[in-house]
Amino acid sequence: NAGVTQTPKFRVLKTGQSMTLLCAQDMNHEYMYWYRQDPGMGLRLIHYSVGEGTTAKGEVPDGYNVSRLKKQNFLLGLESAAPSQTSVYFCASRFLAGGSGTQYFGPGTRLLVL
Amino acid sequence: DQQVKQNSPSLSVQEGRISILNCDYTNSMFDYFLWYKKYPAEGPTFLISISSIKDKNEDGRFTVFLNKSAKHLSLHIVPSQPGDSAVYFCAATSHGSSNTGKLIFGQGTTLQVKP
Numbered sequence: 587n588a589g590v591t592q593t594p595k596f597r598v599l600k601t602g603q604s605m606t607l608l609c610a611q612d613m614n615h616e617y618m619y620w621y622r623q624d625p626g627m628g629l630r631l632i633h634y635s636v637g638e639g640t641t642a643k644g645e646v647p648d649g650y651n652v653s654r655l656k657k658q659n660f661l662l663g664l665e666s667a668a669p670s671q672t673s674v675y676f677c678a679s680r681f682l683a684g685g686s687g688t689q690y691f692g693p694g695t696r697l698l699v700l
Numbered sequence: 701d702q703q704v705k706q707n708s709p710s711l712s713v714q715e716g717r718i719s720i721l722n723c724d725y726t727n728s729m730f731d732y733f734l735w736y737k738k739y740p741a742e743g744p745t746f747l748i749s750i751s752s753i754k755d756k757n758e759d760g761r762f763t764v765f766l767n768k769s770a771k772h773l774s775l776h777i778v779p780s781q782p783g784d785s786a787v788y789f790c791a792a793t794s795h796g797s798s799n800t801g802k803l804i805f806g807q808g809t810t811l812q813v814k815p
Contacts, residue, residue, distance in 0.1 A: 590743070619801075626807055628704075628706075628789060628805040628808050630805070634802060644802065678743075689801070691745065693742055693743050
């Protein structure tokens, strides 16, 4: 049981390049989330999904797109990377929205945009 | 507008003493609060939580206190151990009509426990 995994662990992009970050979970969780963590800002929600085929915007969605074609995968895309998107990206998942509220996080992807 | 605030970026305590991490929130719709712990190069891991119907929740060395009137919660670690050195994030959510499970995080507090 791997939990939540993220690919890649680290990436360097040039301004204007595109890339996709992959999040996978093997816990059969319905809900999945993408966050970014910046110094002094905590974790901010980018996009989230409450089930296969659904996505919704979070606090800071601009410049990102997401897809949830399969229940276990949640993809985060950057169509045209900007230096402001330099950050650490975390994916999280949870089984149901009610109850304890616990989200399980992946190890993160460190992205540097030059 | 920061709905969840951790005003102390860092805290240093001696091993064996108490660590107290604080968190304030502004949204009165929040009804569930969580603390996450994060080591470098790892994702956050769930530590402890509290519902708004309680004012205290205890799990081993960790206790979370909630003061709804002050919109304030705190995490107490007693006794503190060097392995507790990490970044601690406070988070809040509302189990309202949206039912999305979204969490709002504070900025984090870096705890250093000195041997």
